[in-house]
Amino acid sequence: MMESNIQNITTILWFVTPDIRARGSYKRQAQFIESLAKYHKGNAWDNTIIVTKGDQSSNSDGPRDAAKEIARDISKTGEFKILLLESLPPTNIYVKGKFQSDELNEYGVFKASEPELILAKYESLMKGHLECPICLNLKKVKCSKCCEETDPRLAFPKCHLETESFHPNTENVHNGNVIDNHPFSYSYKHSDRYVEARTRYDFDHSPPAWVVRVATIGIVNPHCPAIENGYWNCCHNNDANSRGCKAFYPCCGNDIHSSGCQKIYDVCRHKCEETGCLTICKNCKKKLDEKGCKERCKNCKNENSCNIKGCIEIPHNWL
Template sequence: MPKIKTILAIGSTGLGKTTIARLICEANAEGSSGIESATKEAIIYETDKYLYIDTRGFNDSFGINDEEMFHEMMRLLQRHGKNNIFNIDMILWFCSESERMTNHLQREANFIQRLIEYTDECKPTDLWNNVLIITKGIFPLHELVDGPKSAAKAKIRPLIPNFGQISVHFRQGKCKKCDAVGDPRLFSTRCHSTASIFKHSVKIEKSHPEQIVRFHSGAKFLSHDPDEISIKEYLKNKLYGFDISVISHTVFPLLTTLAQSDLDNSCLLTAGSSLLAVICVEGVKYYFDTKNIKCKRCKNSIGEVGCIEKCDNCKKEWEEDGCDIGYKCCKEKEEKPGCQAFEKCTICQEVAIELKTKGCTQYCAKCKETRNTPGCDPSFKHDVIMN
């Protein structure tokens, strides 16, 4: 497979750089009108035989100086190089036939000469031996142009293999303060301040600070645990005329649940500090003052303030497992959104109600932008690490 030849085109606007790209490389490129450059930035056209680098015109109207234009071109070469080396087979320098040894031409020559800075063991004579100067003249009739174009194409193509190769060598590094990567000689003149500030990248989120637990959803109330022996003795004295087995079988199971729930055949009535037990036995209602019935735990009358905390929803003691499930912090269900606002760093993932630790991200003290972003001030020097 034949080796691809690389051609670098340099010169002023309107002298045919893009036209030659179409002639030699058969590139699909738009030419200029001669007033404004058609090439807004350095660009590469590639075919199976040629790699053609079309650069900006020196006298274009886009406000870029020679240094920036040179760096733009060299960065393009570095991106398309292999192992930080880009080989050039020929340099085409486009000049106007009306120009003499002027400052304008000297400026363009210096531009080409600067390639020496990026070559190893390449002498200026070796560089200029690879330069082919192309001038543009004026033809009296438009129909005569096609002939010279064909002739130029026929003349230039055979010359390309006779030129030696120029190897442009690049360095590889990066700035620790800004986004500059590549050859440090081609870095932008702007960098960030050495002075830094550290901040978190904060995002406000809501979450639950406590875990899901079982809890009592009802209100807390105080109750007693009636003493069965006290009840039995009390009823013995009050329910005379009933068989004791009937009393034990019918009344005792009812009284042991009086403080827990309302039953169809028993209830508790309160009036001031008095507590009455209402019991239905064989269709007859009996009312009893319970001040003599004692609490099994505190030994006080069950008519007094209770000693046991209970839930009025499930009637279980408050210390037992709850009757509902939810977050301990707010009692909301698992699917409900968080009840507490937190600050979360999107970079280090640190979370707190208010992040007060030293930030995880370094920012430029002048422009307040992060490191690895375009520099903000030409007075700041790059801090380069070479690869």
């Protein structure tokens, strides 16, 4: 209707099939017919014909009863109960009786081979409709929650629930910036070997020593023993158990001023090659407990739901 810009309807043909279980369906259809006359000053049911197809024996008044609950007046509502002769079994009285067409038509039985008689029946029921058509006054509006853009009376019955934010993709990362690091604290060591203590013999300059040298014509040359303490060759510290004179990192052996021997993240302290310890959104780089960077329908989980057909029967939100 919207595409063809139809603003007036001459006749509403309500096709129904008798079914005792269809009461709810009849009522919904009657409500739709009533809604078409929302902007009509007259009564839409004056231009409505209830066309009942098939067996008339079961609940044939169901549609009319449903209309009575909805409409204010259905006294001028047409009713056409039609049964096609060709659909009846050979044992049916209308088939066995071999009645003439006009006789069959009196009982609502028509032949499919005579569509002009069916059309004539419609035309008789539509008398006066052309002079007082139903004004639709269709208005195209957009639903904010789905793709429906039409008159609310003609809208698809399903819409979307309210949206929820979410993160579309995730990734594991580390927390902080990459820095150089030594896994162990620095220690101390000596950079050279330890020279062990030894006994040193020095020339004896004492008078007795010289007497011995003269008396032995220099054969005996007295010396005085002296203890020379051990020391570290690098720093000449005499303490063999000293902590060392040079700071270094035991993890790599480099001195204290060297850059780290491994790369880690300064906040989480994990190595670069380890699996990330923090899960974030790959799209917006936020943590998953923060508001998502995209939105979707809470029910069907479709993104951009405002441009997709509805997924659940709830009212539209017309703009």
